[in-house]
């Protein structure tokens with residue numbers, strides 16, 4: 353190898369040395385590995401990646417990734433990730449959180465982030481429970497279901513994250529499975545490369561509190577021929593990508609098809625449900641303030657900016 357050959361980054365370059373205290377066998381390990389594999393696949397410099405998280409077991413994920421990290425507030429990860437991304441548009445931004453964090457307390461921010469189409473990837477560790485607080489039902493647990501940590505069946509119906517994301521305006525929407533890291537890494541890499549707000553809802557096992565949706569259940573250990581309860585959308589020829597983003601009929605057709613698939617259960621579809629290239633929030637910021645494109649806010653000296661035109665406009 354020549355002395356000047358670029359160093360190839362591997363999964364080890366994205367591992368931190370902090371002690372991991374997730375329960376043994378937790379699906380979060382699979383998601384962590386998938387993220388590190390995706391970063392290695394894209395050869396992203398750890399200095400150019402920032403990982404934000406909400407509160408919950410998944411909130412610890414940035415601690416275990418060698419990149420910039422910020423463990424934020426319950427349900428507020430998308431607001432912090434949005435601010436960080438707009439302050440430094442040269443940074444790759446990942447946001448992470450659980451289903452309780454993102455689809456429960458953070459539901460309003462979830463909708464707002466989709467509407468804005470800020471360029472980041474949001475990965476939701478969806479295990480149907482609030483794991484960190486001992487397994488209460490999360491917003492994705494269906495009515496009538498009862499995990500071992502619940503005294504009674506859930507009396508409310510579960511929400512559908514994919515349909516919520518379609519309605520909110522996310523421009524890349526996918527679902528993955530935590531215990532299939534290679535496949536999940538490919539989906540995460542696509543979400544990172546996508547320009548705009550990307551959601552990856554990752555089905556995650558919680559062996560401590562969720563005894564319904566276990567590895568054995570997802571992988572169909574109890575079914576004839578151990579048939580998996582998951583299937584890949586692309587294996588059935590499904591293509592969620594909008595070819596012409598100006599064609600309203602095509603957009604409606606693709607959204608409708610994605611929503612219809614998202615309500616299928618047993619087998620559950622994983623893969624990319626919907627994808628469209630649309631202008632991002634950053635594009636609009638750059639149109640209004642062109643110099644931010646070359647020099648992000650973090651590299652500018654706010655005290656040197658002439659604010660008089662702004663003050664004049666506000667008179």
Ligand code: SF4
Nearest residue numbers: 374375378409483558
């Ligand atoms: Fe994972 Fe569940 Fe343990 Fe949390 S409580 S670390 S989600 S197994």
Ligand code: MG
Nearest residue numbers: 450451452481
């Ligand atoms: Mg959860």
